[in-house]
Amino acid sequence: MRRPVRDSEDSHRKLTRRALVMGGAMAATIAVLGGRMRYLGVDQAEDFALLAEQNRVNIQLIPPDRGLITDRNGKLIAGNEQNYRVVITREGAGDVEAVLNRLSHLIPLTRGDMERVLRDVGRNPSFVPIPVKDRLSWEEFSRVTVNAPALPGVSPDVGLSRVYPRDTDFAHVVGYVGPVSEKDLEGIENPDPLLRIPKFQIGKIGVEKWREDVLRGAAGNRKIEVNHVGRVMRELERTEGEAGADLMLTIDADVQNFVQVRLGEESASCVVMDVTNGDIIAAASAPSFDPNLFVRGISSANYNVLMQNDHRPLANKVVQGAYPPGSTFKMVTALAALADGSLDVETTVRCPGYLEFGGRRFHCWKHGGHGKVDLARSLAESCDVFYYEIAQKVGIDKISEMGRRLGLGMRHDLPMSAITEGILPTKEWKQTKYKQDWRIGDTINASIGQGYVLASPLQLAVMTARTATGRAVVPRLIRAIDGVETKVAEAESLGIPESHLEAVRAGMNSVVNSQHGTSYGARVAAADKKMAGKSGTSQVRNISASERETGVVANTDLPWKFRDHALFVAYAPADAPRYAVAVVVEHGGGGSSAAAPVARDVLLRVLTGALPDPADYPETQRKRIQSMLEELRLRNPDGTMPAEKKV
The missing domain is CATH 3.40.710.10 (DD-peptidase/beta-lactamase superfamily)
Incomplete structure (x- = not known):
């Protein structure tokens, strides 16, 4: 039996309305997706490109162990001791000052310390680790390590520092080491990259200075993957440096x-x-x-004395x-x-x-x-x-x-x-x-x-x-x-x-x-x-x-x-x-x-x-x-x- 014409027209109108609603919904969805894609692909392109770039492989220098100095009988005159320290990189930290403020709640940092770090950060490439504080106690070092996820760009580090176990006996002969200064770099045409690391120590006087060529050694390096906030994700490769040569003096x-x-x-x-x-x-x-x-940083009062x-x-x-x-x-x-x-x-x-x-x-x-x-x-x-x-x-x-x-x-x-x-x-x-x-x-x-x-x-x-x-x-x-004795001509x-x-x-x-x-x-x-x-x-x-x-x-x-x-x-x-x-x-x-x-x-x-x-x-x-x-x-x-x- 044939449906009345009126019923057919009503059904057609209902289908058309539904199609329009569905089409409109689909169009709206496509518009939203398109807008979001434009926002991500165009408006935020630079930001996301930067994040992607920062989630990359970095190469860091590994300072070598400085050579030991002994007397003619093998007794230690100048050696190395473990030094717990904290370093920061600008590319990882972002807002360095804000990170330093958070870090100051974990370890003692003076205003002078923070000003020095900010100064060194500005003078060096963004990937160079800047020492914040060294000679930390184990408790201080542990606090920083535990809170590292909340400190972008900050890395607890264990390095070596020079020590002279015989105090005053060899001060004038062996001398001492200290951070590289601009004066040290003057006249060096192609300075060793190690010398650009803030607070890297070199010989200042005595044997430490005049045999720096053999005592320093050669740097190693490590390849690390870091994410966009500078946190180390994993170490990909490590090449150890060459330790400095050991010197034996003629002195008893x-x-x-x-x-x-x-x-x-x-x-x-x-x-x-x-x-x-x-x-x-x-x-x-x-x-x-x-x-x-002098190695630890002599005070003005002691120096004046x-x-x-x-x-x-x-x-x-x-x-x-x-x-x-x-x-x-x-x-x-x-x-x-x-x-x-x-x-x-x-x-x-x-x-x-x-x-x-x-x-x-x-x-x-x-x-x-x-x-x-x-x-x-x-x-x-x-x-x-x-x-x-x-x-x-x-x-x-x-x-x-x-x-x-x-x-x-x-x-x-x-x-x-x-x-x-x-x-x-x-x-x-x-x-x-x-x-x-x-x-x-x-x-x-x-x-x-x-x-x-x-x-x-x-x-x-x-x-x-x-x-x-x-x-x-x-x-x-x-x-x-x-271990190779220097020749003595008759x-x-x-x-x-x-x-x-x-x-x-x-x-x-x-x-x-x-x-x-x-x-x-x-x-x-x-x-x-x-x-x-x-x-x-x-x-x-x-x-x-x-x-x-x-x-x-x-x-x-x-x-x-x-x-x-x-x-x-x-x-x-x-x-x-x-x-x-x-x-x-x-x-x-x-x-x-x-x-x-x-x-x-x-x-x-x-x-x-x-x-x-x-x-x-x-x-x-x-x-x-x-x-x-x-x-x-x-x-x-x-x-x-x-x-x-x-x-």
């Missing part, structure tokens, strides 16, 4: 410690050298300082100090005169206590004079007039040439800072330096190590070693690198006739072992350990004519800075030289009284391998020596080294 840490303790709080220095190969057994400068303070100390604890007097060598220079003048033919062992000079020349008196230290003096006696009793007379015949140029042959007036090539060349003057030198002609009076002053002549304790030790052996002994400080002959050297050695032997010798009080009683030496006292002020008339003011009555320097050089055993020593005590007074006893104690320490035996001293001195040794033992209970720190 036990002897170095003994010398440092023996010098005490004097402003002084001492060098001990093996005359057979040039090995430096000890090189102590006093007073010293703790290099660990060091800078204001008139004994100059920061200076390495062993190589930086340039002193008038005083009478220790007389061996140079004597050898120059022997070589020139102006002097032989029989030559005598009359000493009335002064020399008249050019209307001026050049005084001998002994007011009444020494009378008739030959070479041996001139050295034993340190007669000045003898050298005034022979120097005029030889001339300054030949004296200085002999000094250079013996190791003075030159910079010895050692990995130490600010090594002085000293001064061995010549006629040409004075004309170049002062535009003045050389005068005979200049030669007279130079003949006894005064005037323009300057030498360091290291140079004086070399001079003594060469006099003892007749060979051009060269000082050496590095014994081995990564020292060449100085070309000085043995008879000349024997004449000077005989005089040096008399200085200590003759009853009339200036340093007889510092002699060694043990026959197999006797030393030969020469004292020196160098003036640091002019003595006026009126003072000589009324009496020269004693050193003990003068302010410390106006007192004479005390010097002593020696070698032992006297009949078979093995070690040479040079001691300088700034403003110490007489060389025989202030410097010679130190040299004797140090030589006995080296020769015996332990604290000196009182039996090796003259009987009348043994009680006093026993008390001194007991005091040294109290300062070092084991008699050799202070207890080592754990590293």
Whole structure:
């Protein structure tokens, strides 16, 4: 049966309405999807591209382990200790200041710390990790680790930091490390990328600086995947770096410690050298300082204390100090005169206590004079007039040439800072330096190590070693690198006739072992350990004519800075030289009284391998020596080294 026409029209209208509603809904859905796609694909394209880019692989440098430094017997001098720290990267953190504020609730951060980090962040590429805080306690380190998910760009890290377990003993020799500065980077054409890492430590002075090339090592790297907030997702690859080479020094840490303790709080220095190969057994400068303070960041207060100390604890007097060598220079003048033919062992000079020349008196230290003096006696009793007379015949140029042959007036090539060349003057030198002609009076002053002549304790030790052996002994400080010993070439002959050297050695032997010798009080009683030496006292002020008339003011009555320097050089055993020593005590007074006893104690320490035996001293001195040794033992209970720190 056919449906009525009206019913068909109603059904058609209903279908059309439904189709329109469904079509409209579909159109609306498509419009919304299209709009969202446009928003994501066009309007937010840059943001999402950045997020995708940040969820990428980064490459980070891994600092290498710094090489160790040991003494000649393998005892640790400079090592590395674990250092818990926190670093931050700008690309991971986003708002660095906000992250630092959150981090400050977990570990102590000062405003200065945060300002430094913000400054370093701005100066370096966004992927470079910037140290925020180091030397954290385990508790502080753990708090940061646990809260790391809430600290974008922040990474707890375990690195290595330099430590010097022997504190003050090697401060001047080994030096210390510190963060790279702009000054360090000056003059480096293509700096190692490691040097761009903030707070990366490099050597600042001493062996740490001058052997940085082998101690630093080579960096490693690791590839890590980080997400868009800088959080490390996983480590993809790791290439370990190459650790720095280990250095073995020629120095004996036990002897170095003994010398440092023996010098005490004097402003002084001492060098001990093996005359057979040039090995430096000890090189102590006093007073010293703790290099660990500089590694950790020395405070202004502590630094000012060091800078204001008139004994100059920061200076390495062993190589930086340039002193008038005083009478220790007389061996140079004597050898120059022997070589020139102006002097032989029989030559005598009359000493009335002064020399008249050019209307001026050049005084001998002994007011009444020494009378008739030959070479041996001139050295034993340190007669000045003898050298005034022979120097005029030889001339300054030949004296200085002999000094250079013996190791003075030159910079010895050692990995130490600010090594002085000293001064061995010549006629040409004075004309170049002062535009003045050389005068005979200049030669007279130079003949006894005064005037323009300057030498360091290291140079004086070399001079003594060469006099003892007749060979051009060269000082050496590095014994081995990564277990491979540095080669020592056999020292060449100085070309000085043995008879000349024997004449000077005989005089040096008399200085200590003759009853009339200036340093007889510092002699060694043990026959197999006797030393030969020469004292020196160098003036640091002019003595006026009126003072000589009324009496020269004693050193003990003068302010410390106006007192004479005390010097002593020696070698032992006297009949078979093995070690040479040079001691300088700034403003110490007489060389025989202030410097010679130190040299004797140090030589006995080296020769015996332990604290000196009182039996090796003259009987009348043994009680006093026993008390001194007991005091040294109290300062070092084991008699050799202070207890080592754990590293």
